[in-house]
Amino acid sequence: MRILILNWRDTRHPKSGGAEAVTMEYAKWWVHAGHKVTWFTSGYKGAKKEELIDNVRILRQAGSQTVYLLAPFYLLLHSHEYDLIVDEVHGIPFFSPLCTSKPIIVFIHEIAGDIWNFMYNPPISWIGKHMEEWYLRLYRKKLFWTDAESTGHELMERGIKRNQITVIHCPIPNFTRHIALQVHVKKEKVPTFIFVSRVVKMKGIEEVVKAFAFVQKELPLAKLWIVGGGEDRYVKKIVSMIREYGIYEKVTWFGKLNEKEKLIRMAKAHILLHASVKEGWGLVVLEAGFLYTPSVVYNVAGLRDVVRDGHTGIVITDNSPIELARASLHLYQDREIYKKYQTNAHTWAESLTWTDAGKKSDAFLKEAVRQVL
Structure with missing residues (x-):
């Protein structure tokens, strides 16, 4: 089968994230299964227009601002070369139903919803939220693929039928x-909490800083590690906030680390804190769990799915910094529960394999083509 992926970035883009890493794993699995995979995406400074990565053909035929405009033209001219289109949504889709009659799968990690309010000011935020409702109507007869049950429920609330939705963890x-299998380090000697994400408002860094300020009053030796970069203006705002709370000496900001250094920090920390507005799945929670670091998270889509509440970590009931702090203190101070969550978090992360996910995705793709033929 000839598969075309439409995605705003590829794994080598400087701003690529977990969604791109996951998509590449699926793409590699499809190639291994005998399919031909092409990935249409945007370019970046110094990028090749076309290259082969793990036998996946990468086409960088647009800029970051034009990829959504040029992808439809590419479809109009080249859709006959493919058997299936994977239209991957990041806030907005590629509007592929307007350009081709070929089978289409909508690969959506989350319904953006209120994320628009955190990322943009009016009127862009208003336009984004309403456009989301409109494009879902455009795709209402297509098959949807997502990572978490919460996103599946949100799709159903917006009119997509249950039998059109496939969830693959x-x-x-x-x-x-x-x-991660090569990381063998001990936990820090003092209570250490970690935040790993892009430093943007919607990821909840402000909530985490406030929560840690409460934690630090109870555990004066506690430390907070921040792993991730962001725009200078917002980073300066967070640094000022840390100073205002009087915890500057207790917070270490590592910026964006390479994968090994990131995993070492996750393994050394005791608890990962995540207070995002919404996630597609919360891959960083699984990464931490694989390294025996349980998580305390807000009760939002994606995070409530990836954390097995009361088993691999804690999903707080009231999304507030004080509750995040209380739950974190409870988990850290109860050593018996903490050790149990450590083991469970690792077991849960280890149980999810690409052999299983790849087979499920391959069956889903084939079913999508059969339904159209």
């Missing part, structure tokens, strides 16, 4: 797993 990327 994605494992941590094989590249990450391989490195």
